[in-house]
Amino acid sequence: MKVSDLLQLIPWLRHGKRSKNTAGTDPISFFGETDVGLKRVNNEDTFLIVPQKRFCLVADGMGGEAAGELASHIFSETSMEILSGGGEQSTGGIIKQIQNAFTAANERILEYARQNPGHNGMGCTAEVLCFSDEGFVVGHVGDSRTYRFRNQLLEQLTQDHSVVQEQINMGIITPAESKNHPMGSAIVRAVGVESNLSADIIEGNTYPGDIFLLCSDGLTDMVMDHEIQKVLSQSYDLSAKAKKLVDIAKLAGGKDNITVVLSAT
Numbered sequence: 001m002k003v004s005d006l007l008q009l010i011p012w013l014r015h016g017k018r019s020k021n022t023a024g025t026d027p028i029s030f031f032g033e034t035d036v037g038l039k040r041v042n043n044e045d046t047f048l049i050v051p052q053k054r055f056c057l058v059a060d061g062m063g064g065e066a067a068g069e070l071a072s073h074i075f076s077e078t079s080m081e082i083l084s085g086g087g088e089q090s091t092g093g094i095i096k097q098i099q100n101a102f103t104a105a106n107e108r109i110l111e112y113a114r115q116n117p118g119h120n121g122m123g124c125t126a127e128v129l130c131f132s133d134e135g136f137v138v139g140h141v142g143d144s145r146t147y148r149f150r151n152q153l154l155e156q157l158t159q160d161h162s163v164v165q166e167q168i169n170m171g172i173i174t175p176a177e178s179k180n181h182p183m184g185s186a187i188v189r190a191v192g193v194e195s196n197l198s199a200d201i202i203e204g205n206t207y208p209g210d211i212f213l214l215c216s217d218g219l220t221d222m223v224m225d226h227e228i229q230k231v232l233s234q235s236y237d238l239s240a241k242a243k244k245l246v247d248i249a250k251l252a253g254g255k256d257n258i259t260v261v262l263s264a265t
Contacts, residue, residue, distance in 0.1 A: 028263055029238055031239045033259070034046075037258050038253065042066070045258070046061070046075070048076045055079075055129060055130040056263055058127045059125065059126045062121075070119070075124050083098070094137045098137060102139055102141060103197065106197040121193075123191055125141060125161075126144065127158070129212055129263060140199060141197065142160075145215055146202070149212075162188060210264065210265045213260065214261040215245075218258035219260060222248070222249040222252040223248050231244050238262045242262050
């Protein structure tokens with residue numbers, strides 16, 4: 001499947017998207033923004049918002065050439081197919097759907113690479129956020145991240161699957177030292193790289209006023225958490241907050257593609 005074919009399947013990829021869901025008990029607003037940054041030629045990031053099914057995602061491709069771009073689109077298209085179905089909307093049902101989406105996307109990317117050896121090594125990191133009647137569920141693989149902003153405080157819900165994070169966990173380096181680490185871009189888990197993939201699942205309750213942030217590392221490598229918190233604490237709407245975060249990442253150097261998806265309950 002060509003990149004252009006996948007782009008036809010998901011027409012709102014890579015465009016700012018403002019949507020409000022009214023199907024659930026409480027409305028959920030979404031907005032997404034992506035930018036190629038200042039150093040890259042291609043944008044290998046993808047985001048997807050499906051307000052009617054109360055989910056969104058961010059995928060950050062890797063592999064060079066068009067391979068990373070294609071991998072992130074395969075993940076998005078596969079997730080759209082599985083999570084937009086008519087399955088059970090309980091927390092347990094949504095967890096199963098998210099796990100199925102990661103498994104199916106992993107298999108499809110691996111199969112594409114087998115059939116196209118020139119794209120060996122393609123894959124992507126991914127964040128999926130779904131809202132159930134009981135709360136939220138996040139699926140996570142790689143070093144893209146999901147945050148929750150609540151009561152003026154920012155909390156990172158996911159933990160990076162990276163060499164640097166493993167060294168932090170082992171006490172070899174501090175979080176401050178990780179910012180300029182030579183292995184800063186090395187990840188230990190991604191979609192489409194190995195046959196057995198396990199996605200982290202995070203779940204919890206939602207409260208009115210919560211803001212969830214899904215982002216690629218093009219944001220977090222450039223912008224400190226306290227700066228993200230400051231932007232989210234402002235009285236802007238979601239679109240202005242998303243655009244502000246992208247602008248700050250570019251002002252800091254914009255070394256990678258930058259993608260931000262915000263959702264507010």
